[in-house]
Amino acid sequence: MPKDTSNLSPEAFEQASVPLATARSMPAGFYTSPEFFERERKEILLKNWFFVGREDELPDPGDYRAFDTVGGPAILIRSQTGELQAFANFCRHRGSILLEGKGNCKRIVCPYHAWSYLSDGTLYGCPDMEDAEGFDRVENGLVPIRMETWAGFIFLTYNDTARPLLEHLGDLPARMSSHRPDAMRCTWKIELDCACNWKLLLENAMETYHTGTVHRDSVGAQTSRTIATRGDWLCIQVLSDRSIATLQDDMPTLPRIDGLDENAQKGTYFTVIHPTCQLVFAQDCMWWLNVTPRAHDRSTLEIGGCFPEAAVGRTDFVQMAAPYYERWEIVGREDMSILEKQQRALSSVHFCPGPLSGRDDQVQALGLWVLAQLGVV
Numbered sequence: 001m002p003k004d005t006s007n008l009s010p011e012a013f014e015q016a017s018v019p020l021a022t023a024r025s026m027p028a029g030f031y032t033s034p035e036f037f038e039r040e041r042k043e044i045l046l047k048n049w050f051f052v053g054r055e056d057e058l059p060d061p062g063d064y065r066a067f068d069t070v071g072g073p074a075i076l077i078r079s080q081t082g083e084l085q086a087f088a089n090f091c092r093h094r095g096s097i098l099l100e101g102k103g104n105c106k107r108i109v110c111p112y113h114a115w116s117y118l119s120d121g122t123l124y125g126c127p128d129m130e131d132a133e134g135f136d137r138v139e140n141g142l143v144p145i146r147m148e149t150w151a152g153f154i155f156l157t158y159n160d161t162a163r164p165l166l167e168h169l170g171d172l173p174a175r176m177s178s179h180r181p182d183a184m185r186c187t188w189k190i191e192l193d194c195a196c197n198w199k200l201l202l203e204n205a206m207e208t209y210h211t212g213t214v215h216r217d218s219v220g221a222q223t224s225r226t227i228a229t230r231g232d233w234l235c236i237q238v239l240s241d242r243s244i245a246t247l248q249d250d251m252p253t254l255p256r257i258d259g260l261d262e263n264a265q266k267g268t269y270f271t272v273i274h275p276t277c278q279l280v281f282a283q284d285c286m287w288w289l290n291v292t293p294r295a296h297d298r299s300t301l302e303i304g305g306c307f308p309e310a311a312v313g314r315t316d317f318v319q320m321a322a323p324y325y326e327r328w329e330i331v332g333r334e335d336m337s338i339l340e341k342q343q344r345a346l347s348s349v350h351f352c353p354g355p356l357s358g359r360d361d362q363v364q365a366l367g368l369w370v371l372a373q374l375g376v377v
């Protein structure tokens with residue numbers, strides 16, 4: 001008789017938590033159980049900071065972007081006085097979605113009964129509400145979502161008591177300061193639907209063990225070293241004098257960022273900012289793999305790329321940047337394809353956790369962070 005495949009037992013988590021040399025991977029239910037996912041949603045995803053984009057994507061008053069989050073639909077919008085804010089994307093009358101996609105507007109008009117809101121979230125127009133007793137316009141503005149930024153990266157949280165973003169990020173801002181992320185601009189983004197658990201995407205981002213096989217025909221085999229961190233993030237560095245943000249060695253690359261510190265010059269930093277964001281810093285650019293968990297076996301992966309303002313201002317920038325975009329998309333799709341195979345395999349009634357390699361150290365660290373948040377270890 002096959003054993004219970006989800007096997008979310010204390011013994012399974014203990015086996016995953018012992019020192020790496022004898023540790024095993026997480027039990028299947030860590031990735032396949034809808035109940036476990038619901039627990040993560042409440043205890044991790046709704047309690048922590050999650051990345052939603054760059055400030056420079058919304059430069060002008062009235063610029064907005066609507067997107068889905070783990071806490072439902074949300075809007076980022078820049079007010080007429082230039083302040084960027086995040087709101088829940090629902091109308092205070094009877095709850096229609098207000099905005100879709102991205103664009104610019106002076107007022108947000110609800111597509112259902114035409115209530116309207118200013119770009120700072122205040123309720124502006126609400127026809128035929130004279131009979132509603134005690135109705136107060138001021139109380140019926142859009143519902144704000146807590147937002148904080150670092151170096152142009154925007155993070156939101158549904159947790160009013162979450163510690164400040166900079167405390168969450170620990171020494172990440174110092175480590176990446178010589179890349180001058182505040183002076184970068186987002187120039188490219190794509191979104192992919194992945195039939196896999198959110199943690200598989202992030203674990204994959206934290207090891208180079210798979211690169212020689214999964215990325216055989218693109219970036220090829222890589223080696224990395226683990227960088228010690230302080231705060232809620234993990235880091236590995238892939239050592240290479242040349243930026244690994246394009247595919248071919250003979251491809252002309254954009255110039256290095258001026259003033260990179262000694263360690264930053266040695267290679268590319270791959271990070272995971274717990275729980276769902278990967279930021280990557282190369283010698284000439286940065287990119288992200290940002291995960292929005294949808295269900296236990298479904299996630300959205302957004303890949304975005306940024307370059308220094310000086311590079312973006314070059315007359316040949318569009319042509320120079322094209323190979324970077326191509327590389328990010330090819331490698332992202334290669335990863336997604338193997339992770340979907342992994343998700344399918346985890347549903348085997350015979351699945352049992354496997355032994356870890358020394359190169360899986362950050363995979364183990366990521367899983368243990370999740371368990372610690374749930375109070376399991």
Ligand code: FES
Binds near residue numbers: 091110113115
């Ligand atoms: S739901 Fe928006 S005006 Fe009615």
Ligand SMILES: [Fe+2]
Binds near residue numbers: 210
């Ligand atoms: Fe990969």
